[in-house]
Amino acid sequence: KETKEQLIIDAGQKHFGATMCKSCGMIYTASSPEDELQHVQHHYRFLEGIKYTGWKKERVVAEFWDGKIVLVLPHDPSYALRKVEDVQELVDNELGFHQAVPRCPNKTKTFLFISDEKRVVGCLIAEPIKQAFRVLSEPIGPESPSSKECHRAWQCSDVPEPAVCGISRIWVFRLKRRKRIARRLVDTVRNCFMFGCFLKIDEIAFSDPTPDGKLFATKYCNT
């Protein structure tokens, strides 16, 4: 019986099916020339984008056994701002965000997690906010859409709650996920966002979270 389900022919190729590049983390079909080309194009741009050569003046705000967190502020030297722009472009590409316009460009604080291999493997962009809207828990039952179907359309409360710090982007390099890098970035933001105080969980808010972002935020905020 003829079936239309087979999409790739196993003709004994060296690589077959979906592969993840061990250096750039891109998932692609190695047997497809278009995918291979896309991978090559992405690979060098991505690795160049996350390369961190070190700066004469860097603001190290946390240090760990596997890296450090550097804070970049709006009036920092152009080499630092250029790196932030490059990383943000890669992050926005991955997240599908197209309008990269920060609400208060003069007050944006960018935290970069630099790995021991001198790569930017985590990025968090924070800005001051005055209020936030709590994400409501999803209804449970046969009619509730799966998180895949509703993607990012979480239902929010329409009651504003006071907040101090909005996290507009949080991203960790695919090959470095689940190593508590995001958690350490948020801890550091809470510690450094406002001089002299450690922000409470209720005072930070994640804007427009992706499914990954929601899973992380739910765990981090214990909600």
Ligand code: ACO
């Ligand atoms: N699925 C389930 N639980 C998760 C996930 C996940 N994908 N990611 C994090 N968690 C939970 C886990 O409980 C985890 O603890 P555990 O590993 O001990 O179980 C805990 O959160 C802490 O996770 P971290 O290791 O600190 O998170 P990580 O460094 O992997 O980064 C992040 C999480 C930033 C969401 C990462 O998956 C990522 O970059 N995803 C792609 C980009 C993205 O979607 N970013 C969020 C956009 S929303 C916004 O920017 C406001």
